[in-house]
Amino acid sequence: MQLRILGCSGGIGQQLRTSSYLVDDDILLDAGTGVGDLGMDEMRKLRRIFITHSHMDHILSIPLLVDTLFSSLKQPLEIHARAETIEILRRHIFNWKIWPDFSELPNRQNPVMIFRPMQPGDVIDFNGRQIEMIDVSHTVPACAYAVTSGGRTLVYSGDTSTNDVLWTRLNQYPRIDFMIMESAFANHDLQLSQLAKHYCPSLLAEDLKKFRHRPQLGISHLKPGEEQRIMDECHAAMGNEWSLHQLKTGEVFQI
Numbered sequence: 001m002q003l004r005i006l007g008c009s010g011g012i013g014q015q016l017r018t019s020s021y022l023v024d025d026d027i028l029l030d031a032g033t034g035v036g037d038l039g040m041d042e043m044r045k046l047r048r049i050f051i052t053h054s055h056m057d058h059i060l061s062i063p064l065l066v067d068t069l070f071s072s073l074k075q076p077l078e079i080h081a082r083a084e085t086i087e088i089l090r091r092h093i094f095n096w097k098i099w100p101d102f103s104e105l106p107n108r109q110n111p112v113m114i115f116r117p118m119q120p121g122d123v124i125d126f127n128g129r130q131i132e133m134i135d136v137s138h139t140v141p142a143c144a145y146a147v148t149s150g151g152r153t154l155v156y157s158g159d160t161s162t163n164d165v166l167w168t169r170l171n172q173y174p175r176i177d178f179m180i181m182e183s184a185f186a187n188h189d190l191q192l193s194q195l196a197k198h199y200c201p202s203l204l205a206e207d208l209k210k211f212r213h214r215p216q217l218g219i220s221h222l223k224p225g226e227e228q229r230i231m232d233e234c235h236a237a238m239g240n241e242w243s244l245h246q247l248k249t250g251e252v253f254q255i
Contacts (some may be wrong), residue, residue: 001024001129001147001149001150001152001154001254001255002021002023002024002025002139002253002254002255003021003022003023003154003178003252003253003254003255004021004022004252005021005034005247005248005249005250005251005253006020006021006022006028006032006034006035006037006038006249006255007019007020007021007032007033007034007035007249007253008021008034008138008218008220008221008247008248008249009058009220009221009222009224009249010182010184010221010222010224011057011223011224012033012224013224014179014218015249016224016249017032017033017034017036017037017249018032018033018034018036018057018060019032019052019057019058019158019220019221020032020033020034020035020057020058021156021180021203022059023129023147023154024109024129025042025045026044026045026046026047026048026127027046027047027048027050027059027126027129027131027147028046028048028049028050028110029047029050029057029145029147029156030049030050030051030052030058030059030156030158031051031058031060031061031062031065032057032058032059032060032062033048033057033061034061034249035065036064037180037249038066043065043068043069044069044072044073045062045064046069046077046149047075047077047078047126048077048078048080048124048126049062049077049078049079049080050080050081050131050133050145051079051081051085051124052140052142052143052144052145052156052159053081053082053085053138053140053141053142053143053156053158053159054081054084054085054088054089054140055140055159055243057110058158058159059089059093062079062093063093063094063098063099063102065077066102066112066113067099067100067102069112070102070105070112071224073112076095076111076112076113076114077112077113077114078113078114078116079113079114079115079116080116080117080118080124080131080133081115081116081117081118081143082117082118082119082120082133082141082142082143083117083118083119084140084141085140085141085142086115086117089115089138090103090115103115106164118143119133119134120134120135120143120165121133121134122131128149128150128180129147129148129149130147130148130149131145131147131148132145132146132147132148133145134146134165134166134169134170135163135165135166136157136158136159136160136163136165137160137162137163137165137197138158138159138161138165138197138198139196139197142158142159142160143158144156144158144160144166144174145158146169146170146176148173149255151175152175152177152255153173153175153176153177153178153180154177154180154255155170155176155178155179155180155215156177156179156180157179157180157181157182158182159182159184159191159197159221160182160197160198160199160205161194161196161197161198161199161203162194162199162206162207163207164210167207167210167211168210169175170211170213171210171211171212173211173213175213175217176213177215177255178215178216178218178253178255179213179215179216179217179218180218180220180247181199181204181217181218181219181220182198182199182200182219182220182221183198183200183201183204183219183220183221183222183230183234184196184198184199184200184221184223185198185199185200185221185223185226185230186201186223186226186229186230186233187200187201187202190202190203198221200230200233201230201233201234201236201237201238202233202237204234204237204238205234205237205238208238210243210252214241214242214243215243216243216245217242217243217244217245218245218246218247218253219231219234219244219245219246220247221246222246227242227246231244231246
């Protein structure tokens with residue numbers, strides 16, 4: 001299984017892209033601004049998008065992606081998400097005011113985009129990869145995804161903060177090989193982290209004590225300008241017990 005980091009920042013700026021991760025060449029985990037760096041041939045290979053939640057930095061590229069691919073899609077692009085997330089997308093994005101409803105184009109019988117609602121605990125099997133949705137705690141209904149292929153598992157947290165459900169479920173996996181966890185704020189923004197339901201290094205370190213696995217840990221969603229401070233605090237809070245890595249746009253990992 002290959003993981004390509006299209007976007008992992010908590011904001012935009014030169015060479016900064018928001019959350020989007022390409023698994024192999026046909027699955028997206030979230031669809032933030034990083035999708036725009038794909039070439040046309042790469043975009044045409046996409047088949048499934050798994051959305052963690054409805055916030056703009058995780059969904060921004062979906063409308064433009066479907067529009068760009070409209071005439072070349074031989075089969076519909078499938079959007080997997082919680083039912084609550086899909087309802088938000090329908091009501092506020094694909095509503096014929098902000099953007100056309102591509103789940104009805106070119107017609108309802110043959111659309112170029114299909115919404116596939118999931119709920120935590122559901123597992124989708126797609127070309128030999130199992131993608132499980134796991135509940136997390138955020139300001140809107142949200143989820144993480146665990147992707148298993150060939151006995152190896154990648155976990156992507158999406159946006160979350162202190163919770164038990166995620167760690168309880170992940171501890172039931174026989175192994176976790178690579179995990180993407182967010183730490184949006186530095187510790188001096190602890191109250192903001194708790195209000196916005198994001199991790200900061202101290203909160204993440206405390207929750208990781210609940211976790212029995214020790215995968216390579218990629219840190220994502222860092223606020224622009226605070227990256228070094230957040231990473232220094234992560235290293236200080238977690239010590240040598242974890243293999244920490246600040247994710248960067250363009251990186252590729254073999255899992």
